Structures are given as structure tokens and as C-alpha cells.
Amino acid sequence: MALKPAEFKTDVHNDWCPGCGDFGIVNAIQMALAxxxxxxxxxxxxxxxxxxGKTSHYINTYGVHTLHGRVLTxxxxxxxxNPEMTIVAVGGDGxxxxxxxxxxxxxxxxxxxxxxxxxxxxxxxxxxxxxSPTLKLGEKTKSLPxxxxxxxxxxxxxxxxxxxxxxxxGYSYDIRHxxxxxxxxxxxxxxxxxxxxxxxxxxxxxxxxDWYAGADLMDEAQKRHxxxxxxxxxxxxxxxxxxxxxxxxxxxxxxxxxxLEWGNKIPIGVFYKNENTTPYTKRLQDKIPNYLENPPAxxxxxxxxxxxxxxxxxxxxLEV
Amino acid sequence: xxxxxxxxxxxxxxxxGVESGANIFSRVCAEMGYQIFGKRxxxxxxxxxxxxxxxxIADKKIHSNVDDVNLMASFDAETIFRHYDExxxxxxxxxxxxxxxxxxxxxxxxxxxxxxxxxxxxxxxxKPFTIAGVLEIxxxxxxxxxxxxxxxxxxxxxxxxENPRLKGLIRMYNVIGVSxxxxxxxxxxxxxxxxxDNIFSNKPEIAKINQQTANYSYNYxxxxxxxxxxxxxxxxxxxxxxxxxxxxxxxxxxxxCGCRLQPYYPITPASxxxxxxxxxxxxxxxxxxxxxxxxxxxxxxxxAMGMTIGGALTGTRSATCTSGPGFALMTEMLGWxxxxxxxxxxxxxxxxxxxxxxxxxxGQDDLLFAVFAGHGDFPKIxxxxxxxxxxxxxxxxxxxxxxxxxxxxxxxxDKFHASSVITCKRFDTEKISIDRGLLxxxxxxxxxxxxxxxxxISPRSRLGIDNGIFWDTGDESDETGHITEDPILxxxxxxxxxxxxxxxxxxIPNEEQAVSFGIEDYTIISWxxxxxxxxxxxxxxxxxxxxxxxxxxxxxxxxxxxxxxxLLKDAKTIIDVEANHSGQLGKIFKQNISRDVDYFILKYSxxxxxxxxxxxxxxxxxxxxAEKREVLMHGA
Numbered sequence: 001m002a003l004k005p006a007e008f009k010t011d012v013h014n015d016w017c018p019g020c021g022d023f024g025i026v027n028a029i030q031m032a033l034a035x036x037x038x039x040x041x042x043x044x045x046x047x048x049x050x051x052x053g054k055t056s057h058y059i060n061t062y063g064v065h066t067l068h069g070r071v072l073t074x075x076x077x078x079x080x081x082n083p084e085m086t087i088v089a090v091g092g093d094g095x096x097x098x099x100x101x102x103x104x105x106x107x108x109x110x111x112x113x114x115x116x117x118x119x120x121x122x123x124x125x126x127x128x129x130x131x132s133p134t135l136k137l138g139e140k141t142k143s144l145p146x147x148x149x150x151x152x153x154x155x156x157x158x159x160x161x162x163x164x165x166x167x168x169x170g171y172s173y174d175i176r177h178x179x180x181x182x183x184x185x186x187x188x189x190x191x192x193x194x195x196x197x198x199x200x201x202x203x204x205x206x207x208x209x210d211w212y213a214g215a216d217l218m219d220e221a222q223k224r225h226x227x228x229x230x231x232x233x234x235x236x237x238x239x240x241x242x243x244x245x246x247x248x249x250x251x252x253x254x255x256x257x258x259x260l261e262w263g264n265k266i267p268i269g270v271f272y273k274n275e276n277t278t279p280y281t282k283r284l285q286d287k288i289p290n291y292l293e294n295p296p297a298x299x300x301x302x303x304x305x306x307x308x309x310x311x312x313x314x315x316x317x318l319e320v
Numbered sequence: 321x322x323x324x325x326x327x328x329x330x331x332x333x334x335x336x337g338v339e340s341g342a343n344i345f346s347r348v349c350a351e352m353g354y355q356i357f358g359k360r361x362x363x364x365x366x367x368x369x370x371x372x373x374x375x376x377i378a379d380k381k382i383h384s385n386v387d388d389v390n391l392m393a394s395f396d397a398e399t400i401f402r403h404y405d406e407x408x409x410x411x412x413x414x415x416x417x418x419x420x421x422x423x424x425x426x427x428x429x430x431x432x433x434x435x436x437x438x439x440x441x442x443x444x445x446x447k448p449f450t451i452a453g454v455l456e457i458x459x460x461x462x463x464x465x466x467x468x469x470x471x472x473x474x475x476x477x478x479x480x481x482e483n484p485r486l487k488g489l490i491r492m493y494n495v496i497g498v499s500x501x502x503x504x505x506x507x508x509x510x511x512x513x514x515x516x517d518n519i520f521s522n523k524p525e526i527a528k529i530n531q532q533t534a535n536y537s538y539n540y541x542x543x544x545x546x547x548x549x550x551x552x553x554x555x556x557x558x559x560x561x562x563x564x565x566x567x568x569x570x571x572x573x574x575x576x577c578g579c580r581l582q583p584y585y586p587i588t589p590a591s592x593x594x595x596x597x598x599x600x601x602x603x604x605x606x607x608x609x610x611x612x613x614x615x616x617x618x619x620x621x622x623x624a625m626g627m628t629i630g631g632a633l634t635g636t637r638s639a640t641c642t643s644g645p646g647f648a649l650m651t652e653m654l655g656w657x658x659x660x661x662x663x664x665x666x667x668x669x670x671x672x673x674x675x676x677x678x679x680x681x682x683g684q685d686d687l688l689f690a691v692f693a694g695h696g697d698f699p700k701i702x703x704x705x706x707x708x709x710x711x712x713x714x715x716x717x718x719x720x721x722x723x724x725x726x727x728x729x730x731x732x733x734d735k736f737h738a739s740s741v742i743t744c745k746r747f748d749t750e751k752i753s754i755d756r757g758l759l760x761x762x763x764x765x766x767x768x769x770x771x772x773x774x775x776x777i778s779p780r781s782r783l784g785i786d787n788g789i790f791w792d793t794g795d796e797s798d799e800t801g802h803i804t805e806d807p808i809l810x811x812x813x814x815x816x817x818x819x820x821x822x823x824x825x826x827x828i829p830n831e832e833q834a835v836s837f838g839i840e841d842y843t844i845i846s847w848x849x850x851x852x853x854x855x856x857x858x859x860x861x862x863x864x865x866x867x868x869x870x871x872x873x874x875x876x877x878x879x880x881x882x883x884x885x886x887l888l889k890d891a892k893t894i895i896d897v898e899a900n901h902s903g904q905l906g907k908i909f910k911q912n913i914s915r916d917v918d919y920f921i922l923k924y925s926x927x928x929x930x931x932x933x934x935x936x937x938x939x940x941x942x943x944x945x946a947e948k949r950e951v952l953m954h955g956a
Binding site for chain 2: 010012040041042044046048049054057060061062063064065066067071072073074075076077078079080082083084085103104106109212284287288290291293294295296297299300301302304305306307308309310311313314315318319320
């Protein structure tokens, strides 16, 4: 019987700051897991370090709170060893796009069937507000002594360039929309990436909830014009249907162009989706015929405490 | 019965077939029943720099190389310049007579410090700076010279076989060198034929050319070369003898003991193991469907380690394989595995450090680093294999230790293992036991992953089993795995984890912690690949009536202090033999046993230790002529 979102909550005290965007993301993950009817013990949340790293403790599935920038490495290892697990990796923007950028790119090339969600708020919260890789050049949030001297990385563009086969952006204050994106991402047969915009009420005084809502963009009738808009409402079509090189390039190009939109108009929704790229576990299956049916975690390695692996043919070949 | 102890050396530019030449030679000798200890030396280079292989052949078990070379097969000038003085009186040098006039300056790969030393030597003996010059020195020493024009061999061969291609095939030089050598020592020719067929079994064309070349060269040497004292007619072959390279020991051990995931990042000399595992990834399982080892090449060592841990969390026996610089990158995650009690095995094929040091050379440089690796206190095991044969069985033990104590295990190997080739008894999988410890298949409600138990080991769930949900965190945690900063719980958790060290000392049998080969007034402590040279040196001394004891340390951490102290209570003088600068074993020995090492025999030139130089150093010690630190230097 499918569980309710509340059953995916733990009773661990949540110590995020009041008003933190992380709450919306965790709620959306719990709703999505309930929606999909996943089994708690066939699901694992892997997290990195930082505020978002605590996510795994708040969700009532297997939870693995790993190291700064390394979440994808642990998560991929688990999925490769046990492909029947539903695996969601989460982490901050600093975690995934700063220290973890190399793993981010490599994961894109591998296309392991799992989901990676970045909690993107432009700052390092838990170390008191330093600039993260998504903060723009020259911006000065309140805890920075001087304006940011680095240019920002574009998470959507980087994911597309790295080979992620499902690339989307959500907003932590649009929980239902975010939940739908998570469901799509988890169901996607390959590596899915979700960049989730998320205000940090404590350290990021630029990209606030009001800023996303367009409080500074009021028209003459005193009407707010939200910066966030949904791609699907504009007729944008992210999906590769025919798997032709021409179509793939077309869809990648439009996604890259879309990824550059920022400022007064910020798109959320699915940028790119290609279900035709072979997932990594299938790539392994292609060279190890019974890998998916008998993956590493399912293999019995002993018989009555003795080796059951027959290496005699290899030994024969080494024998003189 | 005469006893055979013969060392053959082949050298040439990297990429010229030195290794395959040595492979043919070793296999032929092993086929003929001889015991082999072969070792490759090479620069960190793809093509052109000097590479050489020494193969020691005996009719009894041998464990190391010696300094002396009995026969050298060379087809380039550099090999002669670099190794002429290693050939003993009565030994021989097969060389390309077309090289006679080559000057040292014409060999651009001869580095300046070496050339300077060589020039000094030639000058002092009044010889020209040429191949002829060094060969004259060799000849005066009593070395027999066997000149042959490699080019004209190819030319004649090309005419005889009516194969014009052959005359330009200088990549046949290695086969010529090998076959001339075998003809010279009168090794029966049929095993040469058999070996070539075997090696080129899927390339009949190439096999044929090699056969023709081998035959011709073999007969050439047998007919034209005279007065060589050494013959290798073959000996009784022991049934069930393997010819294995070091990395194959651990790789086969991993397959046999159920390692099913090995993520790795390429690094010399460790990658060979992973490549071998991947080449044999589909496994036959007795009475069951086939299994497999998923070998994953990652973007860096950090990912390799993360994936290894991720795999272990699913209950899979998981390992990675690296060398010092790669291990350095893994240490952050080592602590994570430690605090989360994740069983993994890291095979570290050490090489010369610090930093990238001498990337393709020998060294036992990482002992202290392995023992102290990781920030904070957490339990781990550091285990060292001595010889290649034992590394197969030790690999199984390492996985059992990891599983039963739920700790990361660092299995120390090194470059000496990786690039040595030996004959040994066929590995016996019957001797590998598999103990997965408290790994659960079923979990009852109310499970707590880090439950406090009497012996400090909690039953282990794995990702994906019913009711087995746990949380892991690199932070301190409570019994369920959730973060805690409670001071009382913190102390309890630290004590729980660290109590593992005592348990490890208690539960691992003494003979797996340290091996005593006898205790005498003078007793050696040593570890890892240097054990081989030490054993052979002790044999040599024994023949002269000098008995020296030996303790081989295997469990390097936690250090078997009580056991080793009890073994050593009657030893008066302790000699530490190892391949690093600071005598790292001596340091942890003193730290744990509060006893000083009296002498150090150390080697850190990047070259493998030979039994000859260990013998020399030990003799000096016994004769009271040694320095506290005897530093060994042999090897080009």
C-alpha cells in the first residue's frame, strides 16, 4: 500500500533557519516519493555536506549523509552495486558545482539511472554565507565583505554539456510543481538533474523570496510580475522523440539558450529530456550479460563459508 | 646434483619488446621445471627510455633477485653501458656487434649523472668512451663476449625463408636475444617452440615469423658460441606450478573471495590489477549462475573510493586499488568509512614518494601514512603481504577482517610485487574461507545500525533490505545513525568504535599478525616485499653457519605489540630491513614496543632490494663493521 508523504518524514528535529527554502524541497521530495509509491526500504537519499546535507536525516528511507562534494560518487557506487534501489542524491550548489564539479561532469558522462537535486541558493549557508559557484560576478550579499570576484557557473548549461539526460529547474516555493518535476526526474531512465532555486533568508539578501516573486518589478497597477515562469506554459518542448542527431542537437541547443535566461525572467520546468541514451547499468549489462539480473549486491559469494567462485580456468592459463 | 642459480638480463628501449622477451624466457624456463623470480625495471616513459628485466632461475624455491648477472642479452647500446659491470666473471654478454664503435655521447637517453660515473670508470681504466671500451673491461674481468650482428641474422633469415619483410623487422630483436640466450645455455628447444605457439596462439602469422626467427637464432648460438660454462638442461617440473605476476595474486584473491565491485582510477603500478580483473569480469560460480566483478574506471581516486563505499553499503564486497598518490586523495573518505563502520578493502601498491616521486620505481614509502591515514581517531586495519603467493590468501583475509570488524582495511603491496613474476604453487581456493561477519539478510523492526553491543560490533544492514533502514553520516551519530553532538553519547560512540582495535588484536590469529621464521641473537624485523630478499640472504648466511632470526610483520595496524615483544624477548640485536628512508617499521615498532632498533638496512634508490646486498649488509652487522643505517644502492 502506498505511503503518505508524512510517512516519509522522520521525527528528527529539523534545525534549518525559519523560512529556509530547503523545507519546500524536502516536502516536495517526500510528496514525490509518496506519489510514486516507492518502497521505503528500496529507496535511499544520499546527501552532501552543508545545510542541504541534513536532508537525508529528515526523510524516512535509507539515508546516507556523505562528504562535501562527493555525494554523487557514493550514490553511483550504491546504484551500480544494487540497481534495484531508487536513489536520489541531494546537495548544495557549492557542494555540487564547486568542490564536486568534477564528479558532476563525470556523472553526466556515465548516465547512472538516479536523480541529483541541487539546492541552489547562491551562498554557503553552514559556513556563514560565503559566495557559492552560482552567485554572479560582482554581487555582494550581506555577509560578503566585498563583491563576488568570481563569475558564476550555469548549472543547467553545465548539466547539458556534461551529458545529463534529464535537466530541469524547480523553485522551492512552488512545491507542487517541484514535486511533479521530482517525479519525472526519478522516473527518467538515466541520470536526471534538478536545479532548485531556493532563497537563503539568512545570508542571501539579493535572491530573496520577494525578489523571485518580482516585488521590485511592480507595474503601474502595483501588480507584481514574478521572475519565475514555467517553460511548459510557453509551449517549450524539451523532449527528444526520435533520437536523431539533428533532433538531439536541436533540443540541446534550445536548452542551452534557455539556460542563459536570468534576471527578470527565470524559466523553471524541464529544459531537456532524452530517454534514448543508454543508462550506465544497461551499459554494464551489455558487457556482463547477467549483470542486471544478478548484480553485485545480490550475488552469493560463498558456500558454507568457502569460496564458490571457480577461478580454475584462469589458473590453468597461468600454469606452466 | 648440481644446483642451478642463474640470472639472465635483457634490456632495451621501452617499447622494444623487453617485457615480451622476458616473458618468453621466463615461461620457457618455468616450462622446463625451473623456479623463477623475474623483475621489470622501467622509466616513467612510454617509448625510448631504458627498460630491463632480470630473470633469476633456480632449481629450488627462490624469493628474490641477486646482484650478479650470469648472462646478459642486449640489442642496444644503452643496455651494455648500463649493465656491463653486473655480469660476473665466467658470465656472458650477447650483444650486437654492429654497436662496437658507439660512443656514450651518441646514446641520448644516458642521463648526465650516470654518464659522468661511467666516464670516470672508463677513464680510470684507460678505455675509450665506447661500447668496445666497456666490453673490454668486462672481458678483462673474465666475462665472455658473444658478438653477433642482429641485422645480418635478420638478413640471412629473410633470405632463407624467402620473406623479404623479415630483414627490416627490428622488433624481432627481442626474440633473437632470447633465442640466442637459450641456445647458448642449451635449453631444450621444444619448450621454446611451445611457448611461442602459446603466446601467439591467436596470431598464427606472427607465431610463424617468431618461430622461424627463434629457431634460426637458437641454432646460430648453439653452433657458433662456445665455451660458456652455464647450461640449463631443464629439471623436474613440479606439477601445479603457476607463473604469475604480482598483481595477479591480489586480483585472483579478490575474485575468489567474492569482491564484486572494484572502482579504480589508473595509476602505476596499481592499474594492472584492475585491468586484469576487468579482463576476467565474468566469473564462474560453482553450482550457480555466473557472477561478475563490476570494474569501474572513475574520474579520480576520490570517486573510486566513494563508489567503493557506496557499493559496500549495499552489502557488496567492494574494493579499490591504487598507489600512494591516489591513496592520499582517498584519505578523507577513509575517515567516513571509519565512522560509519563500512567494510572496504583498499589495495595500495606503494611506489617511491614523496609526491609522484619515482612513479615507476620501488619503495615501501606509505607504511606510516597508511597507519595514520585519515583525520580523527577511527579503527582501521593495515595489512601487508610479503610474497606474491601469500598475497592471494591475504586478500581473502583482508575482506574477512573488513567484514567481521566492520572497518576499512588497507592492504599494502608495492611496485616490487606488481612487476615481479614468479613461479609458485597453484593457488588453492579451498584455503580461502569467507566470513561476512554480522551482515544481515533479514532485519526485525526497531533496527539500529550502530546499536551498542557487548563486543562493540553492531549487526550490519545493507541498502535495500526490508526493515533494514539506517542512516549514515560523517558527523557523530546516535545508534540509529542520526547526528548527535551529545557529549556523553559522543564518548560512548568513540569508545565503541575504538574498542575494535583491541578486538582485532585479540581475534586475528597470531600467525596472521606476524610470522616468525626463528629468533636468534640477531633478529630481523621486516615487512612487505623485502621479505623475499631477506629470506634468501638468510639462506646464504646459514650456509656459512651464521643464523639470523626473522619476524615478518603482517598486521601493521593495530600493531601486534604483545605478540612481537614476546617473540623478541631473547633477541639481543634487532635489525630492521625495509625500503624507505626513515625506517618506518622501526618507528612504529619503537612506538608500540618501546624498544630501539639496533640496525637499519634501508633502500630508497627506487630499485628493488636484492638478496646479495641484504646478505652483505647483514654480514657487516654480524662482523661489527656496520653503520647504524646501512643504505643499499644496487640497481640501474
